[in-house]
Every structure is written in C-alpha cells, then in structure tokens.
Amino acid sequence: MKLSSRAKSVSPSLTLAITAKAKKMKQEGVDVISFGSGEPDFDTPDNIKAAAIKSIQQGFTKYTAESGTDELKKAICDKFQKDNGLTYGPSQIVVSCGAKHSLYNIIQAVCEKGDEVIIPSPYWLSYPEMAILAEAKPVFIETDDSSGFRISLPALEKAITKKTKIVIINSPSNPTGSIYAKEELMKIGKLVSEKGILIISDEIYEKIIFDGNPHVSIASLGEDIFKNTVVVNGVSKSFAMTGWRIGYLASPDNELVTAIKNIQSHSTSNPASISQMAALEALTNSGTIVGEMKNQFEKRRDYIVDRINKIKGLSCLKPEGAFYIFCRINKKGLSSMEVTDRLLDEANVAVIPGKVFGSDAHIRLSFAASMGNIKKGIDRIEEWFNKNG
Ligand SMILES: Cc1ncc(COP(=O)(O)O)c(C=O)c1O
Numbered sequence: 001m002k003l004s005s006r007a008k009s010v011s012p013s014l015t016l017a018i019t020a021k022a023k024k025m026k027q028e029g030v031d032v033i034s035f036g037s038g039e040p041d042f043d044t045p046d047n048i049k050a051a052a053i054k055s056i057q058q059g060f061t062k063y064t065a066e067s068g069t070d071e072l073k074k075a076i077c078d079k080f081q082k083d084n085g086l087t088y089g090p091s092q093i094v095v096s097c098g099a100k101h102s103l104y105n106i107i108q109a110v111c112e113k114g115d116e117v118i119i120p121s122p123y124w125l126s127y128p129e130m131a132i133l134a135e136a137k138p139v140f141i142e143t144d145d146s147s148g149f150r151i152s153l154p155a156l157e158k159a160i161t162k163k164t165k166i167v168i169i170n171s172p173s174n175p176t177g178s179i180y181a182k183e184e185l186m187k188i189g190k191l192v193s194e195k196g197i198l199i200i201s202d203e204i205y206e207k208i209i210f211d212g213n214p215h216v217s218i219a220s221l222g223e224d225i226f227k228n229t230v231v232v233n234g235v236s237k238s239f240a241m242t243g244w245r246i247g248y249l250a251s252p253d254n255e256l257v258t259a260i261k262n263i264q265s266h267s268t269s270n271p272a273s274i275s276q277m278a279a280l281e282a283l284t285n286s287g288t289i290v291g292e293m294k295n296q297f298e299k300r301r302d303y304i305v306d307r308i309n310k311i312k313g314l315s316c317l318k319p320e321g322a323f324y325i326f327c328r329i330n331k332k333g334l335s336s337m338e339v340t341d342r343l344l345d346e347a348n349v350a351v352i353p354g355k356v357f358g359s360d361a362h363i364r365l366s367f368a369a370s371m372g373n374i375k376k377g378i379d380r381i382e383e384w385f386n387k388n389g
Pocket of ligand 1: 100
C-alpha cells in the first residue's frame with residue numbers, strides 16, 4: 001500500500017521504542033528501573049472507579065452528545081470558575097478522548113497548509129507532529145537551563161511572522177517542569193493576542209505545582225487574552241486517570257468550538273460514556289487525593305534533584321511542577337541517545353533521551369516511580385556516570 005505523504009511525515013515515537021525495550025528486558029527477568037513513565041504511578045481513586053462501575057450497571061453505555069454530557073461540561077465550567085477564575089458556559093466546552101485529542105482537534109480546526117505554530121523548545125513531543133499532521137510548520141523557540149527553560153519576549157517577537165497561527169504555552173512544562181510567572185504570562189498573552197494569534201494553553205499539569213506556588217492560567221489575564229486563548233486540561237495527570245482518556249478544552253470563540261465539535265463528531269464521536277462518569281466524579285468529589293499525590297511528588301523531586309546535582313557529569317534545575325527532571329549531560333560528545341542506550345544496556349535504567357523533546361544535551365527522568373525504585377535507579381545512574389561521565 002502506498003502511504004499518504006501525511007502519514008509518512010510523522011516520526012515514529014522513540015519514547016515507545018525505549019519503553020518497549022525496557023519492558024522486554026523486564027519480561028526476560030532483567031531488573032530494570034524505569035524513569036520513563038509519563039503517568040502517575042498512583043492508582044485511580046476508588047470513588048472514581050466506583051462511579052464508572054455504577055454507570056455501567058445503570059446502563060449508561062450508549063452514545064452521548066459528541067462534546068460530552070451536560071453534567072460533565074457543567075462540572076468543567078465550575079472547575080474553571082473555581083480554580084482559574086474563568087467563566088465559560090457548557091456550550092464553550094468540548095470533552096475529548098484525552099488532552100492529546102483536544103490539542104489535535106484544535107490544530108486541525110485552525111491550521112492551513114503553510115501556517116506556523118510556535119512551540120517553545122524543549123517541548124512535549126506531540127506538538128510538532130500535530131502541526132505537521134495539519135500541514136503546518138512547527139517553529140521552535142530555543143530555551144535552555146540558563147533561562148529556566150522559559151521563552152523571552154524578544155525571542156517570541158522574533159519568531160512571530162505573518163504566517164503564525166498558534167503559540168503553544170505549556171505551564172507547568174513537560175519535559176522541563178518549568179512554570180511561567182503571572183507577569184511573564186501577561187506579557188506573552190498581550191503580545192500574542194494583540195496580533196490576533198491563537199494561544200493554546202496546555203494546563204494538564206496544573207495540579208502538580210510545588211513550593212506552594214499557585215497555578216496561573218494565561219486566559220485569566222485580561223479580556224483580550226481570554227478571547228484569544230483555548231485552554232486545554234484533563235483528568236489524566238491530576239487524578240491518575242491516564243487510561244480513561246478524558247481531556248477537555250474551553251474557548252469563548254463559538255465558531256472555533258463548533259468547528260472542533262464537527263471534527264470530533266466525524267472521528268471519535270463522544271469520549272467513552274463510562275469515562276465521562278468517572279471524570280465527573282473526579283471533578284466533583286476528589287477529596288484530598290490531588291494534594292496527597294502532589295506532596296509525594298514534591299518529596300521525590302527534592303530527593304532526586306539533590307542526588308542528580310551530586311553526580312559528576314549531570315546537573316539539573318529544580319522543576320517547579322509536573323513530574324519530570326530534565327538533566328543536562330555535562331560531558332562533551334555524549335549525546336542523549338548514547339546515554340539512554342548505554343544506561344539501559346549497562347546499568348539497567350530506562351530514561352528518555354532529550355532529543356525527542358528538542359534537546360540532545362539532556363535526558364528526562366520521570367519521578368512517577370516509588371521512592372525505593374528512585375533510590376535504586378539513581379544509585380545505578382551515579383555509578384555509571386562515575387565510570388563514564
Ligand atoms: C504536556 C502534555 N500535554 C498533554 C498530554 C496529554 O494528556 P492526555 O493523557 O490527557 O491525553 C500530555 C501527556 O503526557 C502532556 O505531557
């Protein structure tokens with residue numbers, strides 16, 4: 001079969017290849033410690049599971065409205081009001097099969113061939129591929145440890161052209177864990193919205209922010225910014241619900257929301273009815289679970305950052321949110337792919353090469369793993385770098 005040029009333009013996922021290799025080694029009996037995971041290691045809370053079971057037993061197993069049930073959309077509006085000070089109506093919400101699906105839908109709805117999508121780099125690896133799938137061009141703004149992985153206003157100004165359609169902001173960020181301060185977001189938001197460019201604010205790690213800092217949604221920083229922003233969020237990371245596949249978006253642009261609903265109606269229809277009931281329970285009755293997970297993540301972050309910065313050949317900033325450490329490889333000539341391959345083969349530790357996120361000088365370690373495994377894994381990394389770093 002001759003494949004479409006669209007299909008051929010998409011890169012295979014290196015992350016999946018590495019996790020598959022680590023899994024195979026485990027199955028063969030090798031004691032592999034994995035820092036690769038992009039999902040909380042906690043189980044979905046019992047009340048959320050029970051809500052899903054109840055919905056099955058009550059026969060809530062049919063199609064729903066393509067953009068989600070009214071009840072869930074109302075709960076999402078309440079969440080936006082309470083957590084972010086944002087006022088949306090249920091008709092301005094679209095629930096999709098994960099935040100990834102929400103992001104995909106927006107880019108499909110907005111981009112034409114040749115349009116440009118500005119993506120701060122390092123970036124979450126699906127953003128550029130989604131732009132390419134919409135025949136748009138990803139335009140990267142490079143950042144590094146010295147700027148805390150945050151873009152500057154002059155760099156943003158320089159990257160914007162007549163073809164710029166979207167600027168993606170991801171705070172807290174995967175893979176760097178950096179967050180933007182309110183003042184920085186305000187400046188970015190003003191600049192981008194004055195030019196009539198759409199901001200996608202990916203806030204999927206909103207609930208995992210450390211040191212008592214608040215989450216600020218860029219959409220909350222002025223009327224013009226609000227009008228030009230689509231906020232994307234979901235239940236995957238906040239409630240340990242990655243497999244349930246529920247994400248959502250909100251925008252006051254009714255034309256855009258309708259276009260997204262239309263696209264979704266011809267691809268997946270509605271997100272799973274059962275998962276929607278589970279998400280409703282998560283958003284309306286989460287108790288203290290979110291805070292408890294965050295506290296665990298914060299303890300692990302503190303431990304791992306302290307250890308990494310004592311390893312000869314590696315260094316890292318303290319991530320302010322999410323559950324990843326983006327470590328700089330300080331030895332010249334040692335690429336992220338080589339470190340990743342050799343750590344797996346020689347130390348039985350799985351990490352993700354920074355190359356997939358736009359920086360070959362880094363490796364990403366997820367701390368969505370037990371403290372016991374983190375200690376064991378860091379010991380092995382330390383030993384490997386003592387020999388090779
Ligand atoms: C930055 C970022 N955005 C979006 C997603 C997608 O989340 P979901 O599981 O809701 O599709 C991820 C998942 O890894 C992510 O890291």
